[in-house]
Amino acid sequence: DSGVTQTPKHLITATGQRVTLRCSPRSGDLSVYWYQQSLDQGLQFLIQYYNGEERAKGNILERFSAQQFPDLHSELNLSSLELGDSALYFCASSVGGGGGTQYFGPGTRLLVL
Amino acid sequence: AQSVSQHNHHVILSEAASLELGCNYSYGGTVNLFWYVQYPGQHLQLLLKYFSGDPLVKGIKGFEAEFIKSKFSFNLRKPSVQWSDTAEYFCAVNLNRDDKIIFGKGTRLHILP
Numbered sequence: 449d450s451g452v453t454q455t456p457k458h459l460i461t462a463t464g465q466r467v468t469l470r471c472s473p474r475s476g477d478l479s480v481y482w483y484q485q486s487l488d489q490g491l492q493f494l495i496q497y498y499n500g501e502e503r504a505k506g507n508i509l510e511r512f513s514a515q516q517f518p519d520l521h522s523e524l525n526l527s528s529l530e531l532g533d534s535a536l537y538f539c540a541s542s543v544g545g546g547g548g549t550q551y552f553g554p555g556t557r558l559l560v561l
Numbered sequence: 562a563q564s565v566s567q568h569n570h571h572v573i574l575s576e577a578a579s580l581e582l583g584c585n586y587s588y589g590g591t592v593n594l595f596w597y598v599q600y601p602g603q604h605l606q607l608l609l610k611y612f613s614g615d616p617l618v619k620g621i622k623g624f625e626a627e628f629i630k631s632k633f634s635f636n637l638r639k640p641s642v643q644w645s646d647t648a649e650y651f652c653a654v655n656l657n658r659d660d661k662i663i664f665g666k667g668t669r670l671h672i673l674p
Contacts, residue, residue, distance in 0.1 A: 490666040
């Protein structure tokens with residue numbers, strides 16, 4: 449158990465819908481990272497927040513957005529969902545914002561029908 | 562562009578065989594290097610990491626990796642694999658004090674009992 453929690457574990461929804469994934473980092477960690485893992489694209493970094501502010505951006509679509517709240521939990525919002533958004537979404541956390549070891553959560557498996 | 566290459570996408574070995582998984586990166590500066598493992602149905606876990614010092618790093622479960630700066634490589638090794646090592650292995654790199662970690666596409670390791 450890494451100490452990072454993610455909810456829900458599984459999510460099934462339809463195209464065009466919007467979903468919110470939630471992540472709670474390890475106690476004391478200030479950074480939260482979001483990743484998308486799919487069979488064809490592998491593990492893709494989406495976005496990072498550090499202490500409430502966006503710190504780094506990766507291959508995140510405009511239909512996707514995220515935020516980190518004062519209690520440091522983070523939410524990833526996925527809207528206008530497409531079939532190709534079906535994937536495993538991981539959250540990770542780390543102590544600081546300058547790289548270092550990331551601890552991964554169990555992931556949310558999203559299936560868009 | 563910054564990238565991480567894992568040369569083997571699928572590796573099949575018998576138990577007790579020796580393992581070496583290749584990883585090369587394309588950064589010019591000081592880097593932090595990681596190997597993560599993802600067991601079937603589970604989240605990513607840190608196997609080992611290199612930040613500085615001895616370039617031969619020992620991790621959990623008998624794994625080790627060697628950082629060769631001149632070759633931009635960080636290959637993962639294990640002298641004798643077990644069936645329980647069946648998993649997907651990800652090499653990851655970030656520039657020192659950079660926030661983004663770039664993951665390789667992963668190597669699926671299958672150990673035959």
